[in-house]
Amino acid sequence: MQHLPSETLALNALGEASPEETAHLEQCAQCSAEVAAMQRVVHAGRIPSGPDVLPRPPSSVWEGIHSSLGLSDAVRRDPFESEPGRDDDAAGLRDTPEGSRAPEHEAAPPAGKERSDAAATSNAPSSPVTLSTFRDRRNRRRTRLPQILGAAAAAVVLAAAGTWGISRILTDRSEVVAAVDLTPLPAYEDTGRAEVDQRPDGARELVVTATGSDAQGFREVWLIAPDITRMVSLGTMEGTEGRFTIPANLDLDEYPIVDISDEPFDGDPTHSGDSILRGVLEL
Numbered sequence: 001m002q003h004l005p006s007e008t009l010a011l012n013a014l015g016e017a018s019p020e021e022t023a024h025l026e027q028c029a030q031c032s033a034e035v036a037a038m039q040r041v042v043h044a045g046r047i048p049s050g051p052d053v054l055p056r057p058p059s060s061v062w063e064g065i066h067s068s069l070g071l072s073d074a075v076r077r078d079p080f081e082s083e084p085g086r087d088d089d090a091a092g093l094r095d096t097p098e099g100s101r102a103p104e105h106e107a108a109p110p111a112g113k114e115r116s117d118a119a120a121t122s123n124a125p126s127s128p129v130t131l132s133t134f135r136d137r138r139n140r141r142r143t144r145l146p147q148i149l150g151a152a153a154a155a156v157v158l159a160a161a162g163t164w165g166i167s168r169i170l171t172d173r174s175e176v177v178a179a180v181d182l183t184p185l186p187a188y189e190d191t192g193r194a195e196v197d198q199r200p201d202g203a204r205e206l207v208v209t210a211t212g213s214d215a216q217g218f219r220e221v222w223l224i225a226p227d228i229t230r231m232v233s234l235g236t237m238e239g240t241e242g243r244f245t246i247p248a249n250l251d252l253d254e255y256p257i258v259d260i261s262d263e264p265f266d267g268d269p270t271h272s273g274d275s276i277l278r279g280v281l282e283l
Contacts, residue, residue, distance in 0.1 A: 004031050013038030056080050174199045180258060180279035188214060192277045194258040196246070204246040206234060208260065210277060215262040222271060223255040230255070231271060236263075256281045 004012075004024060012021055012035045025032045059078040066076055174197035182192035192210030199205065208221055221244055224231040232255060234244035246252070260277040 003028060009034050010038060013042055174205070177204075178252065178281040178283045180281050182208075182210065182258065182260070182277035182279040184277055185275045188276045190214070190260075190276055192260065194279060194281065196252065196281065203248070206244045206246055206258070208237060208242045208244070208258065209240060210237070210260060211240065213262075213276060215276060217262055217264040217272075219276065220261050220263045220271075222257075222259040222261060223250065223252070224257040224259050225255050226257065228257075231259070233269070252281060252283055256283060 004021060008021060009031060011017065012025065017025075025035060057080070059081065062078040062080070065071075176195050177198045178196040180194050182190075182194055184190050190211050190213055192208060194209075195207045197205045197207055206221070206223075210219075213219055219237040221234045221237050221242060222231045223234060223246070232247070232250060234246070235242070237260065258277075258279050258281060259271075259275050261272055262274045262276055263272050
């Protein structure tokens with residue numbers, strides 16, 4: 001047995017069925033079950049939503065807020081209570097949303113007529129939900145989705161740009177406290193420069209720039225004592241610029257020599273003895 005298409009099943013769930021389709025549903029349990037499931041969805045969509053106006057909280061809520069925050073007696077009265085000299089109708093008008101107020105020049109309808117109109121409105125059948133209605137809603141959601149995603153992406157970009165800008169401003173405010181032009185050692189023709197930047201938070205950073213290297217292994221940056229026996233590795237350098245945090249307890253007067261070495265991939269953490277560039281910081 002050939003089953004009905006999904007579009008036809010949806011139309012049947014909305015009450016738009018031909019005699020042939022009705023006959024098929026009486027014989028086909030699978031299609032009949034699918035239509036029943038769709039009808040439950042349609043029924044749920046037709047249930048009217050609850051009121052938009054939230055219920056008024058009791059006065060004890062404001063009393064608790066007033067006591068917890070220690071507010072003055074000038075604001076002790078519940079803001080939802082009617083003001084002195086005003087009746088309940090005026091209070092009810094004040095609590096009514098702006099969009100639902102009647103114009104002042106129009107007379108209010110009689111109480112009996114208002115109740116009858118409200119009853120007629122509540123008993124009126126809801127508008128039928130058709131397949132075109134579902135399609136229109138789906139298309140509107142698809143139309144809004146790119147706009148929402150675009151706004152979210154723009155927010156991420158702006159946040160990243162703001163973070164980068166703040167970081168850049170803080171970096172630019174760093175003060176150069178020492179510098180030296182690095183000199184190539186024999187067998188090398190590289191040139192470079194080293195600067196010690198002190199950031200606003202007191203941290204120090206060694207900024208090293210160097211031209212292309214003829215290193216056979218990898219380059220490592222060191223701070224070395226004048227006796228050449230004590231040294232501290234700051235890290236490896238890739239490219240033409242490297243930034244290295246200087247340990248807070250390291251005295252540059254004791255380690256004034258900036259050295260860039262050519263290190264082999266042998267797993268030995270000590271200095272290879274093969275220096276590419278070197279210079280003494282002018283403190």
